[in-house]
Amino acid sequence: MREVAVIGVGMNRWGELWEKSHRTIWTEAALEAIADAGVDRVDAMYVGCMSGGLFVGQEHLGAMLADQLGMGPIPGTRVESACASGGLAFRQACLAVASGAHDIVLATGVEKMTDVDGGAATYALSTAADQEYECYHGITFPGLYAMMARDHMHRHGTTRQQLAAVAVKNHAHGVLNPLAQFPMKVTAEQVMESVMVADPLRILDCSPITDGAAAAVVVPLDMARQLSKQPPVRVAASAHATDALALHDRADLSWLASTAKAAELAYKQAGVGPKDLSFCEVHDCFTIAEIMVIEALGLAERGKGGAAAASGLTALGGKIPVNPSGGLKSKGHPVGATGVAQIRETVLQLRGACGQRQVKNASRGLTQNMGGTGASTVVHILERA
Numbered sequence: 001m002r003e004v005a006v007i008g009v010g011m012n013r014w015g016e017l018w019e020k021s022h023r024t025i026w027t028e029a030a031l032e033a034i035a036d037a038g039v040d041r042v043d044a045m046y047v048g049c050m051s052g053g054l055f056v057g058q059e060h061l062g063a064m065l066a067d068q069l070g071m072g073p074i075p076g077t078r079v080e081s082a083c084a085s086g087g088l089a090f091r092q093a094c095l096a097v098a099s100g101a102h103d104i105v106l107a108t109g110v111e112k113m114t115d116v117d118g119g120a121a122t123y124a125l126s127t128a129a130d131q132e133y134e135c136y137h138g139i140t141f142p143g144l145y146a147m148m149a150r151d152h153m154h155r156h157g158t159t160r161q162q163l164a165a166v167a168v169k170n171h172a173h174g175v176l177n178p179l180a181q182f183p184m185k186v187t188a189e190q191v192m193e194s195v196m197v198a199d200p201l202r203i204l205d206c207s208p209i210t211d212g213a214a215a216a217v218v219v220p221l222d223m224a225r226q227l228s229k230q231p232p233v234r235v236a237a238s239a240h241a242t243d244a245l246a247l248h249d250r251a252d253l254s255w256l257a258s259t260a261k262a263a264e265l266a267y268k269q270a271g272v273g274p275k276d277l278s279f280c281e282v283h284d285c286f287t288i289a290e291i292m293v294i295e296a297l298g299l300a301e302r303g304k305g306g307a308a309a310a311s312g313l314t315a316l317g318g319k320i321p322v323n324p325s326g327g328l329k330s331k332g333h334p335v336g337a338t339g340v341a342q343i344r345e346t347v348l349q350l351r352g353a354c355g356q357r358q359v360k361n362a363s364r365g366l367t368q369n370m371g372g373t374g375a376s377t378v379v380h381i382l383e384r385a
Contacts, residue, residue, distance in 0.1 A: 003100040003221035004383055006236040007228035008037025009344040014212035014332035015181045022056045022066045026110040026213045029337075030069055032297035033106065033215035038228045042217065043102035044075045048089030048109035049336035050082055050371075054124035056112050065108075067116025082128035082371030083285065085109060086214065087378030091238045093218045094380075101221060104227075108172035109337035110213040121209050125335070128372040142286070144373050146198035149288035152254035153200070158291065160200055164191035166287040166309035167204050167329055173316060174326025176357035181210055181332030181348060191287075205287040210332035214341035221385060233347045236272070236364070237381040239265035241321045245375045246309045254288075258377040259296035259368060266366070266379040267298075274298035277320060277381075278362040279349060281291060281342035283370045286329040292312075292366055294322060297379075316357060324349065339369035339378060346382045 010032025017025055026047070036040065045066060053059045062076030079089040088108030093107035097339050113121055126135045129144060152158045168188055174180040186204055194204040224232035241261035244250050250257070267273055274297060282297070284290035291305040299320055300308050308314045314322035325345040328338060348354050348367040359365075364383040370376060 004094045004097050005221040005232040006216050006235065006343065006347050006382065007219055007224050007230055008033045008039070008217035009215065009347045010036060011179055011214040011341055011344050013179045014210050014213060014334060015113070016142050017211035018114065022052065022058055022110065022112040023065060025112060025211060026108060027068055028125065029215040030106060030108055033217050036228055036230060039104055039217065039228070040354050042071060042074065042104045042106040043226035044096055045069050045106040045108065046089040046092045047076065047078045048086035048339060049078055049111060049129065050080060050085045050251050051124045054127070055113055076334070081376045082370035083283065083335045084339060084369045084376045085336040086341070087367065087369030087380070088240065090216060090340055090343050090380065091240060094235050094238050095353050097218050097220055103223060105218045106215060107218055107340055108213065108215040109340035111334035111336040112211045113209045113334060114211050122214040124141070133248065134245045142198040142201055145230055145286040145288055146201045147199055147247060148254050148292065148373065152288060152292065153381050155254060155308065157305035160192060161188060162198065162291070162306035162310055163205055163287040166284065167191045169309045169315050170284060170323050170327040170329040173301070173324050173357055174330025176355070177326045177331055180326045180330050181208055183326070194227050201286055201288070206277060206283045207328035207333040210334040211375045212332055212334035212337050214337045214344050216340055222226040224385065231351055232385040233382050234385040235380060236383050237266035237269035239269065239320055239379045240377070241265065242376050244372055245372065247373055254292055254384035255302070256292050256296040256374040259293055259370060262377045263297045264381040266381050269383040271362065272381065276364060278325055278365050279321040279359040280366045280368065281325060281345050282322055282327070282368040283338070284323060284329050285333060290322065290327070297366065297368060312351070316359065321359050324354065324359055339367070342367040342369055343380065350382060350384050
């Protein structure tokens with residue numbers, strides 16, 4: 001297997017992009033990544049998209065977007081793994097290059113979520129849960145994560161204030177990100193007094209509905225320096241794991257087994273551990289999600305993740321910054337694009353190109369992108385080549 005590198009990344013400003021179509025949003029990010037890479041062609045492309053059919057009525061994205069890019073008849077493949085679709089699209093691109101099937105591969109993610117009303121968006125997202133055993137009874141993702149939060153609070157003493165600290169931290173980071181959907185500071189009091197969604201989660205504990213896209217160009221490491229003027233970033237590890245779809249089938253409601261397994265595999269591939277990371281971009285779809293994720297990644301002891309944000313451990317300038325981009329909470333969460341946007345942030349951090357949100361001496365970063373309540377997780381470790 002060949003070593004793999006990222007030589008180009010792209011992303012547009014995320015938010016409510018009513019004036020732009022699904023294909024336009026995707027093309028903007030794809031062209032930016034190609035230009036950043038300094039290449040004039042790609043051999044294949046992958047598109048992470050959770051539910052183009054339900055959000056905008058458009059499936060068959062691989063063929064449509066290859067044509068939109070003007071690069072047909074290259075192979076174009078749509079990848080779906082709920083909110084982990086983007087991370088899995090990037091993994092498929094890495095595997096295609098590592099195997100020798102292709103040399104220059106475009107990994108992308110896109111979702112346009114605001115063309116439907118709130119009820120339709122909630123239904124589309126709920127398709128990532130178990131339809132027979134969860135959704136049939138009226139549960140939604142805020143409700144599922146609220147149960148996970150209550151279980152974590154009961155088992156480990158996690159507090160309402162600690163949940164709020166995650167939102168405060170990530171919004172403070174997002175203020176420094178010019179592409180973030182909600183680049184605004186919030187206080188713990190504002191989080192805890194915001195509208196209740198599913199007890200104990202309030203609206204400021206939840207990531208938003210977002211339109212947006214992101215892209216990355218992946219090539220063999222030995223080819224990277226010949227193709228691009230940008231410093232190549234090596235993909236040191238790519239891992240994927242799954243868990244039971246429905247919460248009631250899991251031994252522990254507040255432990256993300258798929259994230260723990262994917263992290264274990266990734267650390268082994270890269271020959272590193274949690275202490276060797278400079279920063280992480282993780283899937284904070286709800287504030288409790290970041291707390292559970294950092295425990296599963298080994299950044300905090302099991303049950304002790306609640307104190308991390310409040311203590312400054314995971315803030316910029318802390319021991320292990322988490323979500324310097326602002327995360328899903330502030331940057332936004334166009335579900336199919338999130339995993340690729342995490343790759344973009346990591347590449348820029350390793351290039352030293354993140355301005356005010358730059359992690360000092362960043363040499364190795366981890367991304368964690370998950371679907372549903374953690375039924376699928378993709379973990380990547382990237383490092384300066």
